[in-house]
């Protein structure tokens with residue numbers, strides 16, 4: 366008998382889809398409501414860099430919107446995640462996860478100005494905002510909330526009620542939470558007037574503020590304004606809530622902006638940068654306040670999950686060990702000085718204003734068209750920068766806090782060239 370040898374079917378080598386192919390699949394598969402800022406199909410990240418599906422490399426001055434403060438895939442963070450994932454993924458409130466305890470202790474140590482700080486963990490910034498409003502109601506018994514014009518606090522219904530960064534965030538969603546008063550940002554007289562005629566302190570339980578306005582345009586408040594808020598909250602028995610979802614975890618050159626500005630709020634909210642990209646958020650407040658939030662009156666299935674907590678502990682290690690708080694202050698000053706010089710180089714050329722604290726820098730341009738053109742040029746030259754502000758005319762620079770000096774300079778060079786090209 367003779368056997369007929371069958372040649373094996375040729376195996377096609379697996380070809381990874383191109384960016385264009387991914388974008389077509391994205392368009393078909395994902396709900397269009399989710400905005401995407403660029404067409405970069407990121408497949409890999411390392412430090413300050415991202416690679417797309419076509420092999421192009423980008424310097425990332427957006428950090429996944431102020432999240433990857435330790436850069437992409439920092440080995441210390443990846444190791445901690447990997448080890449935790451192999452040990453224990455989840456117990457929720459059924460048990461007492463040790464990572465949550467350790468992280469709460471660690472966070473309390475970062476806010477020594479807050480007496481006996483305790484932490485409640487959730488998964489995101491908006492959840493932290495929602496939770497803080499519930500906390501304020503329990504503690505003060507007063508339903509009213511004061512928030513500020515152009516603030517962004519998130520996408521849940523309660524957080525949307527406090528958000529006026531853009532009309533689009535509210536359009537079609539009313540009625541929103543009642544008893545919310547929107548006051549002008551950075552203006553104590555305007556606040557006093559509103560509290561006189563519309564939101565008397567007797568009605569208001571919470572005043573929530575971004576210590577530096579984020580999505581609303583990277584606006585640094587006037588000196589003394591946050592202290593003025595503290596005084597008014599003390600006078601009227603209102604909880605002062607700092608939404609540090611964007612300013613927190615080193616962004617302003619200290620662990621929290623409360624320290625940067627020397628004002629102690631009653632409540633600090635955090636999320637974004639705390640776990641280098643894993644979902645985690647939370648509420649920090651003195652025990653005297655937390656004790657008035659009855660057990661079981663709030664909670665979360667996933668909040669403070671062991672893997673996110675391990676990532677957060679490693680994130681805080683990296684920020685400390687690599688001197689990231691100092692670096693944020695130093696590089697921030699360099700950028701504001703260098704870009705600020707361009708402001709005065711004649712009408713029409715360069716930014717209208719450059720401002721910032723630490724590595725949270727806003728470069729305000731003439732209008733949205735110029736800002737978009739600069740953003741596109743930067744992207745073409747391999748630099749990711751984001752826009753913000755109600756007019757979308759502010760470039761925001763939020764690179765990782767681990768960024769090397771030469772990488773930071775390279776990014777600024779690209780930006781300066783793009784600004785010159787659009788002047």
Ligand SMILES: Cc1ncc(COP(=O)(O)O)c(C=O)c1O
Nearest residue numbers: 489490491517518519579610611
């Ligand atoms: C200041 C501030 N608060 C809250 C949020 C909402 O956070 P999340 O998107 O994690 O819900 C954001 C998000 O950009 C923010 O910048």
